[in-house]
Amino acid sequence: MHRYTDVICSFCGTLCDDIEVVVEDNRIVDVKHACRIGTAKFFASNDYEHRILKPMVRKNGKLVEASLDEAVERAAEILKSATKPLLYGWSSTSCEAHSVGIELAEELGGVIDNTTTVCHGPSALAIHDAGYISCTLGEVKNRADLIIYWGANPMHGHPRHLSRYSIFPRGYFRERGQQDRELIVIDVRKTDTAKIANKFIRVNYGEDYELISALRKVVNGGELHQESVAGVPREEIIALAEKMKNAQFGVLFFGMGLTQSYGRHRNIDNAICLVRDLNTHTKFVIMAMRGHYNVVGFNEVLSWQAGFPFAVDMGRGFAWYNPGETTANDVLQRGECDAALIIASDPVSHFPRKSIEHLAKIPIIAIDIHPTPTTQLADVVIPSAIVGIEVDGTAYRMDAVPLRLRKVKEPPEGVLSDVEILRRILAKVRGEQLAAKAEVAR
Amino acid sequence: MKLILKNGFVYDPLNGINGEKMDICIEDGKIVEDVKDAKVIDCSGKVVMPGGVEIHSHIAGGKVNVGRLMRPEDHIKNVMPKTRLTRAVNGYSTPSTFLTGYLYAKLGYTTAFTAAMPPLMARHTHEELHDIPMLDKGALTLMGNNWFVMRYLKRGDVELAAAFVAWLLKAAKGYAIKVVNPGGGEAWGWGRDVRSLDDPVPHFDITPREIISGLAKVNEMLSLPHSIHLHANNLGRVGNYVTTLETMEVPNGTKPARERQVVQLTHAQFHSYGGDSWRTFASEAESIAKAVNNNENVIIDIGQVVFGDTTTMTADGPMEYYLSSLTGLKWANKNIELETSPGVTPFVYSKRSPVSAVQWAVGLELALHIKDPFKVLLTTDHPNGAPFFKYPTIIAWLMSARYREETMKEVHGAAQKNTTLATIDREYDFYEIAVITRAGQAKSLGLAEKGHLGVGADADVAVYDLNPEEVDPSRDYKLIEEKFARTSYTIKGGEIVVKDGEIVKVVDGRTLYIDAKVDEGLERELMRDIDYYFKRFYSVNLAxxxxxxxxxTNPTPVQIDASNVR
Amino acid sequence: MQEVVLTPKEQPSYGLIAECISCDVFAGKSIEEIEALPVYYGNKQGKLGDFFDVSGEVASSAEEMRIVIAGDVTKTRWIGREMSAGEIVVKGSAEMYVGAWMRGGRIVVEGDVGAFSGMLMRGGELRVEGNAGDYLGCSYRGEWRGMSGGTIIVEGNAGMEVGQNLNGGRIFVKGSVESFAGVRMKKGLLVVGSATDRVGAQMTGGTIVVLGSILRLLPSFDFAGEVENPEIDGESFEGVFKKYTGDHAERNAKGVLYVRKE
Amino acid sequence: MEITLITGRTVAQGEAMEKGKTGEDFKRACAVIELDPEDMSKLGAYDGDEVRVRTSEGEVVVVAKKSRDAPHPGVAFIPMGPWANVIVGGDTESTGMPPFKGIKAEITLAKGERVLSAEELIAQVYKLKE
Incomplete structure (x- = not known):
């Protein structure tokens, strides 16, 4: 039996790093401090019935077991013969895997994109226009006296966000924890997060942008002529603006309620500008509630290696980026790509129908831990080990703080890490022998 | 690989060699006395210098990447496809990591230190450094707003502060103490700043003066290779030269533990401004230069401005806010718990702008007014003053009064009126250029095996296609600019990595960091205190x-025995 | 004026990058040289001649050059990129980025154009007889200095974010436009037939004229009276218009929005 | 009945997903639509009744559930997953982001109709390759 402390949970962008895990005979027998989802993830690693344990290759319309070499060979063939392969997923694997994946995309002249494309891609577009006025989560814990969640429901998406970083913890300048802070939730529904807030503001669906514009006008000293905006009465808007201006350290967390709804990136653009306006009065910051545990890591690695955060087309041997053109859903819906490598993600569950209709027509290589609708449609399936449980690796928290995830148990026999699988595919694509060096961190 | 660089004009200031024709022998990555059966490279008619050493450049880490994230429009510039050897690259003011390595190598640089690493984000900095090929690397580690540092110094516990600094350098795998807007970074946690050396830091009851002198003392107690690396308060503010002059006096009571300065005042150009409003904005470079000339404890790097579009980035959060509110351009900020508060905003240095014109002149004035070239290091504070690959232009300006005059004609009259640049006729020679681009930098960093070509030095060499007997830099400044941009050869660790301005081999450099040992009892005391603090105030566990x-890449600890610190 | 005719053959489903279709590039070349110009699709490089039959007479200078694309090229991108002179006529519809970075000359598309057409234009004229996609006359991602000169005229409708970051030049859309027309606009003139919502969002300067109605006005615009037959940037508009200033979400915003009174 | 459909994350969906997507848990967590109680009574549906949700993209049968986040009349919620996404529209309006929220949908009763498992749904909607 071995007890591991300070284990980092590889579920969501909160990257809680205080987990205790007890492992006995390569089985996780106890998990402490993790949330419901995190706990489920740790225990699920034991459950080999719901894992993919052997590589599979589609033959005569059916997926059949194959050797790893055969699966890698088939994957390399598919990718090499493609004119516009799409390499998608990435958000639930390590930065080390991203690094090999980007090299593979460059080698193939493919399009590489991650799940940012369907969560905070609009936030990236907004940052391109407005910048990003942010902080690390410890700053929120130590200083924040006003916390706003807008279109975000951490009680569901990031269960320990509230207790570790925002409302509940005692901080250096907030010794009494929750009593020293105020929580406001702005949403179209009275979510579970809204239920514990000091104040809930209901905004009409699709009118967030108008509400932000109204707030900005008031914050910047203008007069609001409307009786109400987006379903929120004028007095309430003015009161909210005053509250924000008078906070000592305010923070606006936003989620997919803003990025996925009407207005998309402009909602975020306007919200960042609101925070910028507030900085002429006080200290205010903004932060995206990033979902997958390493969705940020992919944005970081791709930015420093290829110059752009997501959706890069390497077709001409260099990186070209323009969401709307080079993003996964657009490439799929225009029917442009002719093969796909999907790793650590399940677009068949999470992409709209039109995208999947094309995906279903082209050869797919899926690298994943357990069966998903994507592996169901795949032509090559390669099982992989779980980063943060069965292999080490780097991940970036939602505030871009990088952490080193640790291995606490062995993967199922014969199952390799994403890094190792990708290295084998890359070597095969290049027609090279696999470099002898063992799996190194970066 | 064994090499003989034959018959070049060698400039090796640390060994007093000034353009002598000689051979440089290389074996096993080192400069040797003599070598047999070596490949011979004919360097006749060419300048041979030690590989360039970059002491202050924002090339890796969180805020550099925020610059990239924020500026896709910067990455449709300098676009080059992958080749058999090199990766696909792009980026102008925030080049991708691979491009950063390739571009430095083409300039003849073989070592670079990234300017500001927040310890909490150090893993990120090292991930990017890992992906910068061609260079030996290190990171200046931010400490001037660190809560532990401020607490220990406030209570006068310099020993514990020293133990903490030693621990932090090892934890972050950092190389030196970097101080940025001391106290101002913490004040920015509340949207405030400190504006003088005696402005107390909110809630911490300590002043910038105390932080600077305390860290200077700690640095010498630990006998670290580099001095403290100081970005003074009030960067970029009109009339800030007063603060700068005062700041230079602060560590004067501290004796250097090694043969180097006590403080490197970084990007001094941004700290040498007179006037009392943007309308009366003027150079005070002469006053600063005079103070540097008279102060044995201080050296500077320039932070030269070159006209064009760039991205400013610094751990000086309030300054970036201030700058972005002047331009109205997009602005990124990132307060980092217990440590620092960086910011990023684009900036365009326009020839038509009186302020930009003066800024351009100030950097050159500093370089020309300071007598000892070992006290002036060439930087652009990349990318703040300009991208680092503009160095050849700056070298040409320093070597040619005529070139400066030509440029002066194109820029706003304020450069003529509000600075002394036009009155200076000094011109740098190759020897002095070698000092400000390698020898002086290596000396300041305490890198015994770099910045020179003596036996035992690292075989890092740059060969430029310039014949000192034929070229008149004063007149042929365009040629100087062209040839310093593309070496004939860059040799890194004894291997030819650039030939005729093209990458011919991609290598990984080493990463240097400080591994300093202090007294065990003191360390135990420190760890107890840190543990308490981490649990409560950091958002990550100590472990x-x-x-x-x-x-x-090739981790290279620099062992320091500071066990006498107790 | 001499004319080269490109008759489209089958277009690749991957999208065809044909930035070589520009009078500047064609001028002075032989038909064979034009056929051999590089085009890109997916990870492949091909020749213009693989996808178009090339015929006609080539002029020696761009000014004297006309290129006619004789049919639909709905998978072809970057037609007329950075063109400085001459004329391109597309007798059908084209895909994204028509006339991006254009500096002079004229492009006429008889059908529709895809998104990002007229991106970062600095001069010349882009005329679209059908509809335009999203981001007509936009800047590149992150570039705050958007389209700075030239004229875009669209007879039909246009999509989202027409004239995003507009920094000079003129855009006329006779039909309707989707959300965020003139978003973050700084200078220049944008005239549209009708608009939905969020017109002039975050604009700090320049003028937007809506000749018909808008669905919804942002709360951060202020009414500044009615104007009859206004003359704006040398263009006269008939009728009575409501004048608004904004976007007052921004500090010191100097944008003006005219909406025809119903 | 016309509604505005929103899709998104829930803790149950997250938890079930980590256990694999082939299980009953995943279906129970995702093949549901959370409706405003008033909308439910207008529709004549009770907790646990099957309903058909139709958009311009297609249709799907899921289980109706009384929302705990009400009131939000006219707005309904389906957790992200294959059931939601076979009816989500495609156009990213040149931003890369499909419209996952704010989709116009029509709900009708489908009492007793079978709710497909993820696997069945995928097989039915996207013809498997031969």
């Missing part, structure tokens, strides 16, 4: 904070 060595 997850230190950067593992696996992140470093």
């Amino acid at each position: 997850n904070y230190p950067v593992q060595e696996v992140y470093l």
Whole structure:
């Protein structure tokens, strides 16, 4: 039996790093401090019935077991013969895997994109226009006296966000924890997060942008002529603006309620500008509630290696980026790509129908831990080990703080890490022998 | 690889060699006395210098990447496809990591230190350094707003402060103490700043003066290779030269533990401004230069401005806010718990702008008014003053009064009126250029095996296609600019990595960091205190904070015995 | 004026990058040289001649050059990129980025154009007889200095974010436009037939004229009276218009929005 | 009945997903639509009744559930997953982001109709390759 402390949970962008895990005979027998989802993830690693344990290759319309070499060979063939392969997923694997994946995309002249494309891609577009006025989560814990969640429901998406970083913890300048802070939730529904807030503001669906514009006008000293905006009465808007201006350290967390709804990136653009306006009065910051545990890591690695955060087309041997053109859903819906490598993600569950209709027509290589609708449609399936449980690796928290995830148990026999699988595919694509060096961190 | 660089004009200031024709022998990555059966490179008619050493450049880490994230429009510039050897690259003011390595190598640089690493984000910095090929690397580590540092110094516990600094350098795998807007970074946690050396830091009851002098003392107690690396308060503010002059006096009571300065005042150009409003904005470079000339404890690097579009980035959060509110351009900020508060905003240095014109002149004035070239290091504070690959232009300006005059004609009259640049006729020679681009930098960093070509030095060499007997830099400044941009050869660790301005081999450099040992009892005391603080105020556990060595390319600890610190 | 005719053959489903279709590039070349110009699709490089039959007479200078694309090229991108002179006529519809970075000359598309057409234009004229996609006359991602000169005229409708970051030049859309027309606009003139919502969002300067109605006005615009037959940037508009200033979400915003009174 | 459909994350969906997507848990967590109680009574549906949700993209049968986040009349919620996404529209309006929220949908009763498992749904909607 071995007890591991300070284990980092590889579920969501909160990257809680205080987990205790007890492992006995390569089985996780106890998990402490993790949330419901995190706990489920740790225990699920034991459950080999719901894992993919052997590589599979589609033959005569059916997926059949194959050797790893055969699966890698088939994957390399598919990718090499493609004119516009799409390499998608990435958000639930390590930065080390991203690094090999980007090299593979460059080698193939493919399009590489991650799940940012369907969560905070609009936030990236907004940052391109407005910048990003942010902080690390410890700053929120130590200083924040006003916390706003807008279109975000951490009680569901990031269960320990509230207790570790925002409302509940005692901080250096907030010794009494929750009593020293105020929580406001702005949403179209009275979510579970809204239920514990000091104040809930209901905004009409699709009118967030108008509400932000109204707030900005008031914050910047203008007069609001409307009786109400987006379903929120004028007095309430003015009161909210005053509250924000008078906070000592305010923070606006936003989620997919803003990025996925009407207005998309402009909602975020306007919200960042609101925070910028507030900085002429006080200290205010903004932060995206990033979902997958390493969705940020992919944005970081791709930015420093290829110059752009997501959706890069390497077709001409260099990186070209323009969401709307080079993003996964657009490439799929225009029917442009002719093969796909999907790793650590399940677009068949999470992409709209039109995208999947094309995906279903082209050869797919899926690298994943357990069966998903994507592996169901795949032509090559390669099982992989779980980063943060069965292999080490780097991940970036939602505030871009990088952490080193640790291995606490062995993967199922014969199952390799994403890094190792990708290295084998890359070597095969290049027609090279696999470099002898063992799996190194970066 | 064995090499003989034959018959070049060698400029090796640390060994007093000034353009002598001689051979340089290389074996096993080192400069040797003599070598047999070596490949001979004919360097006749060419300048041979030690590989360039970059002491202050924002090339890796969180805020550099925020610059990239924020500026896709910067990355449709300098676009080059992958080749058999090199990766696909792009980026102008925030080049991708691979491009950063390639571009430095083409300039003849073989070592670079990234200017500001927040310890909490150190893993990120090292991940990017890992992906910068061609260079030996290190990171200046931010400490001037660190809560532990401020607490220990406030209570006068310099020993504990020293133990903490030693621990932090090892945890972050950092190389030196970097101080940025001391106290101002913490004040920015509340949207405030400190504006003078005696402005107390909110809630911490300590002043910038105390932080600077305390860290200077700690640096010498630990006998670290580099001095403290100081970005003074009030960067970029009109009339800030007063603060700068005062700041230079602060560490004067401290004796250097090694043969170097006590403080490197970084990007001094941004700290040498007179006037009392943007309308009366003027140079005070002469006053600053005079103070540097008279102060044995201080050297500077320039932070030269070159006209064009760039991205400013610094751990000086309030300054970036101030700058972005002047331009109205997009602005990124990132307060980092217990440590620092960086910011990023684009900036365009326009020839038509009186302020930009003066800024351009100030950097050159500093370089020309300071007598001892070992006290002036060439930087652009990349990318703040300009991208680093503009160095050849700056070298040409320093070597040619005529070139400066030509440029002066194109820029706003304020450069003529509000600075002394037009009155200076000094011109640098190759020897002095070698000082400000390698020898002086290596000396300041305490890198015994770099910045020179003596036996035992690292075989890092740059060969430029310039014949000092034929070229008149004063007149042929365009040629100087052209040839310093593309070496004939760059040799890194004894291997030819650039030939005729093209990358011919991609190598990984080493990453240097400080491994200083202090008294064990003192360290135990420190760890107890840190543990308490981490649990309560950091958002990561202590066990997850230190950067593992696996992140470093060829990790190279510099062992320091400071066990006498107790 | 001499004319080269490109008759489209089958277009690749991957999208065809044909930035070589520009009078500047064609001028002075032989038909064979034009056929051999590089085009890109997916990870492949091909020749213009693989996808178009090339015929006609080539002029020696761009000014004297006309290129006619004789049919639909709905998978072809970057037609007329950075063109400085001459004329391109597309007798059908084209895909994204028509006339991006254009500096002079004229492009006429008889059908529709895809998104990002007229991106970062600095001069010349882009005329679209059908509809335009999203981001007509936009800047590149992150570039705050958007389209700075030239004229875009669209007879039909246009999509989202027409004239995003507009920094000079003129855009006329006779039909309707989707959300965020003139978003973050700084200078220049944008005239549209009708608009939905969020017109002039975050604009700090320049003028937007809506000749018909808008669905919804942002709360951060202020009414500044009615104007009859206004003359704006040398263009006269008939009728009575409501004048608004904004976007007052921004500090010191100097944008003006005219909406025809119903 | 016309509604505005929103899709998104829930803790149950997250938890079930980590256990694999082939299980009953995943279906129970995702093949549901959370409706405003008033909308439910207008529709004549009770907790646990099957309903058909139709958009311009297609249709799907899921289980109706009384929302705990009400009131939000006219707005309904389906957790992200294959059931939601076979009816989500495609156009990213040149931003890369499909419209996952704010989709116009029509709900009708489908009492007793079978709710497909993820696997069945995928097989039915996207013809498997031969």
